[in-house]
Amino acid sequence: MNAVALPPALQDFERRVAAVDWDAYERPQWSDAAQVRAALADALHAHDRASSERAYHAVLYAVGNNHAGTYHAIALAVLPFLGELMRHGQGWARSTALEAFFDLALSFEPDRDQQALAPELARQARALRPVLEAIAAQGGADAVTAHEALLALEPGAD
16 A cells, blocks of 8 residues: 555545445446445555556446446546546556546547436536646646646547
């Protein structure tokens, strides 16, 4: 586990994740509330490339099908938590959230019969522009991904 102290804004992250009624959201048949909570906790505590990759895949499989590039309604509740990790996280935790955000919001599509989710997910993604702009401005390892996300969020980028 990550030995680095969490930033103040994330110290109650796991408690807030646990407070969500994850069963209220449609999700893949292989996913349950415990898996969603664990995936977000893994993202929070990612501390190296291997733990980051595990958390990234866990998040995407908790909300959809990583191989098919699809998501379910539960993604709408997960995206704000990814945004928090992008805004307040550091190092691998931020990178994990940024990579999951990029795929979920900018390359995945709603699962069959869930196309109505797309406008809300897009709205949430656009609301994170200031976070992406800050990451891009800081430079470093995440700047390129943040810049690519900003370009993908431009009107008419589809």
